[in-house]
Amino acid sequence: MKPIKTIKAGRKTVKVYHDNFQYFQPNDHVCGDCSIRAVSGALGITWHTALDKLVEKAHKLSDAPTSTECVGALLVENGFKWHPIDVSNGGKRPKVHEFSKEHDSTCVLRVSSHLVCSVGGYYKDIWDCGEKSLYGYWEKK
Secondary structure (H helix, E strand, C coil): CCCCEEEEECCEEEEECCCCEEECCCCCCCCCCHHHHHHHHHHCCCHHHHHHHHHHHHHHHCCCCCCHHHHHHHHHHCCEEEEECCCCCCCCCCEHHHHHHHCCCCEEEEECCEEEEEECCEEEECCCCCCCECCEEEEEC
16 A cells, blocks of 8 residues: 655654544654553543553553553543444454544544544544554543
């Protein structure tokens, strides 16, 4: 797949493959903080506030602050509901860019080894993960 454009984001260049991708990095980290970014975007809070909330939740759960379980518990506590993607009948998992275009709501999407925020039809990340397949998502009720 050929990128439709590239954008300069700090020290790096990001290849963009889908028109509903938006670069989103509320902190200066290059990678490794997808859970914090996703929570920040979904809850509309700063990166540092998201980290503080995840650390607090991690202490209560005796888990890592960036674990899927910790993120999920924090999102549910803030009015989100988990929706698994069922492909038991031979269905196909939707891709991030497809799902985002079809859902105007605020969601955190779970894909392989990654979390990404989707708001108003756009997925927001530091790289275009639009081709990743969804395992499930938390949606704001």
